[in-house]
Amino acid sequence: MSPPAVPVHPVTPLNELARAEAAPAFSPLYRQIKGLILKGLQAGEWKAGETIPSEMDLAARFGVSQGTVRKAVDELAADNLLVRRQGKGTFVATHAEQQQQYRFLRLTPDGDASATLGRQLLDCRRQRAPAWIARLMHLRAGDPVIEIRRLLHSAGHPVVLDDIWLPGAMFKGLTTERLLEHRGPFYGLLETEFGVHMIRAQEKIRAVAAEEDSAALLQVTPGSPLLSVERLAFTYGDKPVELRRGLYNTSHHFYRNDLN
Incomplete structure (x- = not known):
C-alpha cells in the first residue's frame, strides 16, 4: 500500500520584511x-x-x-x-554635529558646562596588536592596529591623556598628517573618511595614581589622583572598532552621567 500523500502547501514568496532573518517571529x-x-x-x-x-x-x-x-x-x-x-x-546622527561631538566624553568643567576641548596629537603609529588588545577588539594577535596618543586641553591646560587603538585594516590611510589636517571631531573624521560610525560604547572607570610619564604630560605631580576611563566603542552589528584608555585630571572637572 502506498503511504498517504502528504499535503503540499503553496509557498508564499518572501517580501522584504519576511527576509529579515534577525527579527524573530514574536518580535513586534x-x-x-x-x-x-x-x-x-x-x-x-x-x-x-x-x-x-x-x-x-x-x-x-x-x-x-x-x-x-x-x-x-x-x-x-x-x-x-x-x-x-x-x-x-x-x-x-553624526559626531560632526555640535551636540553629538562629546556624546561619549562625560568630562565637564566645574564652572562652564559649555566649554570645548582642544586637541594635541602626540603620536600616531601602526603596530601589531598585543594579545590583550586583540582579545578586546575581536582581532587576532599580531593583526595591524593604529595607536594614537593625544592630549585634550581645557583653557590651555591638559586634562585628558588618551591612548587610542583602531583596527589597521579598517583605517588604511589614517596617518599623522591626516589627523593634523583635520579640524573637526575625531569621530567625524572616521565617519567621513572611512565610513565608520561609532554608535555606542562601554566604559570601565577606576581611580589611579599618576605615574611619572602621565604626570609630566598632564602637568601634575606624580602620585596625583587621576580617573582612568577605558572605553570600547562599537559600530553597527556590535562590532568593536575602537579601544581607548584615558587618564582624566579631575581637579577642575567632574565626570558626568545621566541615569534613566
Whole structure:
C-alpha cells in the first residue's frame, strides 16, 4: 500500500520584511522595521549626516503603516542613531554635529558646562596588536592596529591623556598628517573618511595614581589622583572598532552621567 500523500502547501514568496532573518517571529512589527532600517544604516544606504526617507516612503517600502514606522524611528532616535529636525526630516546622527561631538566624553568643567576641548596629537603609529588588545577588539594577535596618543586641553591646560587603538585594516590611510589636517571631531573624521560610525560604547572607570610619564604630560605631580576611563566603542552589528584608555585630571572637572 502506498503511504498517504502528504499535503503540499503553496509557498508564499518572501517580501522584504519576511527576509529579515534577525527579527524573530514574536518580535513586534515595529522592532522588525527598526531592524530593517538598521540594516540599511549598516550597509551604508544612508550615511552619517544624510536624511533618510520619509515615514510615508518607508511605510510604502516595507508594506506597513506609517505609525509602525514612526515607532521604529522613535526608538532609533532615542538610541541616538537618528536625529529628527522639525520641518526638515530625519537624519542619520553624526559626531560632526555640535551636540553629538562629546556624546561619549562625560568630562565637564566645574564652572562652564559649555566649554570645548582642544586637541594635541602626540603620536600616531601602526603596530601589531598585543594579545590583550586583540582579545578586546575581536582581532587576532599580531593583526595591524593604529595607536594614537593625544592630549585634550581645557583653557590651555591638559586634562585628558588618551591612548587610542583602531583596527589597521579598517583605517588604511589614517596617518599623522591626516589627523593634523583635520579640524573637526575625531569621530567625524572616521565617519567621513572611512565610513565608520561609532554608535555606542562601554566604559570601565577606576581611580589611579599618576605615574611619572602621565604626570609630566598632564602637568601634575606624580602620585596625583587621576580617573582612568577605558572605553570600547562599537559600530553597527556590535562590532568593536575602537579601544581607548584615558587618564582624566579631575581637579577642575567632574565626570558626568545621566541615569534613566
